Amino acid sequence: MTITFDYNKKQVIQALRYHFISRTELRIMVILVNAFAILSLILYTIGKITPTAFLTYSFLWIILMVSLWFILPSVVYKKAETFKHSFAMHFNADDFTLEHEHGKRSWPYSALQSFKETPNFFHLYFDTRSFLLVPKDAFKDLEEMQSLREMLKNKI
Template structure:
């Protein structure tokens, strides 16, 4: 199976959000900040902290959410040249190939650590930091998308 695609900025930003939120350390940090924000609200209601302290904790929560939701994905998108080019991908039983006008690269499926499916992309992870995004709108039919999903499930697990 062969597909050709270019990346859509809004979809890539959303995929990067999924990537960051899926990271264990970021999820733990978000949970801790949320628990702290809820605790500060309770402490404020009980009169244990001042309104200034409550506003400071709330501001911390807002800054963290803005950083994770907007700043981090936007920074990665602007920094990566990959998302500004067109590609073709070929999927075989043993490997897959990514082609660009300047060259191509093949990987066996064993090079993949895992894969994740999100609303607009397949995320192919080589390790916890290196991944490829395959847009779902590059597939002509839903059968092709299902075929890739089944192939990745069989080969990557």
């Protein structure tokens, strides 16, 4: 099976958000910061902390959320040259190949640690930080996408 694709900036940024939010350490940090924000609201409401302290905690919460949701995905997108190329991807029984105008590279399926499916992409993970995004809209039909989904489930 062969697919060709270009990356859509909006979809890639959303996929990067999914990637960052799925990271355990970031998820724990978000939970802790949200719990801290709720605690500061409760302490402010019962008069245990000053309005200045509450506003400071709220400001830090907003900065963290904006950073995770907007700034981090945008910075990664802008730094990665990968998202600006056109690609062809070949899926065979034993390996898969990513190809663009500057060359190509093949990997056996055993090189993948896992895969995740999000609304617009298949995320093929080599490790916790290295991954390929395969756009779902590159497939000609639902049957072809289902075929890749089953192949990934069987191979990884």
